Amino acid sequence: MAEKVAFLGLGTMGSGMAANLLRAGFSLAVYNRTAAKAKPLIDAGARLASTPADAARGASIVISMLADDTASREVWLGKDGALATADKGAVLIESSTVSPAWIAELAVLVAQHGAQFLDAPVTGSRVHAESAQLSILVGGSEATLNAVKPVLQAMSKEILHLGPVGSGAKLKLINNFLCGVQVASLAEGLAWIERSGLDREKALAFLKTGAPGSPVFGMVSARMVSQIYSVNFMLKLMAKDLLYAQNEAARCDLDLTTAQTARKLFEDAVTKGFGGEDMASVIQPLRNK
C-alpha cells in the first residue's frame, strides 16, 4: 500500500487504532511522548519516530489521538511539532476529543502551511478501537475525506461526514455531554440503590431493560458493580469533555447546567485519586462517604 501514515499518541485509543492501520498494510510511523508504549507496534513493523516532526516528515496522512487541547497544541505546534515538517498537500487529521475553538485555530494554521485538514473524533471505547469498530465523526471537505477514506475505514465501522471543519468536534462534545451526565446520574442512582435495602441485582436488571436503559447504562453499571476500573475511558477525560461541552454550548448561548453538576462529581472523583481510573469509578466517592 503506497500511503504513508504517521500516528501521534498511543494511549488507550491510539494504540488500537494504530495497530489496525498496520494490520491493514499501511506503512506507519508512530510517536508517543512516553516512547515505551510504542513497543508492541514497533515489534509489529511500525517505525518509531523520536518526535512528532520526525513522524510527520514524508507522511501523506498524519493522525493525532491525544488527551486534550494542551496535548494537541504541543504535538502539532510545540518544539519539534508535526506541523512544521508536514508535507504540503498532506492530510492532517485531529481525532482527539478537543474543543471546536482549538480545531478552528489549528485548521487555519494547517491551511497556511498548505496542507489539508479534517477533524475526525471517534466514538466507541478501547475495545472498539482495538477491533476497528469505531464511529468516526468527520468535519472538513468531502474531497479531503475521500482522499483518506481507506485509512479511516481501517479503524472504523462507520464514517459520518457532518459538514465543514469543526462539525465532528461539535457532535463529539454533544455525544459525550449526554454520556457524562448519564454516567453521573447512574453513579448517584446506584449508590442510592445500595443504601436503600433493595436487591441491587434485581433493581439493576429492571432498570437496564426499562426506560432508563441504554448501552452506556449496561456497560458502566456492570463495571460499577464489579468495581473493576481498568481503563476503557479514563475518568479525568470525561471531566475535560464536560468542561469543553460547557464552553462550546456557551458559544451558542446555552448554559449546560446538567453538565456543570455532572462535572462536579467527576472532578470530585479526580480529587479523591480516581482520575486515572475508568470513568465508572465516579461512584466510589459516593460509596465511601
Ligand code: NAP
Ligand atoms: P489516554 O490513554 O490518556 O492517552 C492520551 C495520549 O495523549 C497519550 O498518548 C499521552 O502520552 C498523550 N499526551 C497527553 N498529554 C500530552 C502532552 N502534553 N504532550 C504530548 N502527548 C501528550 O487517552 P485515550 O483514552 O487514548 O483518549 C485519547 C483521546 O480520545 C482523548 O481526547 C479522549 O477524550 C478521546 N476518546 C477516548 C475514548 C475512550 O474510550 N478512551 C473514546 C473516544 C474518544 P503519554 O502516553 O506519554 O501519556
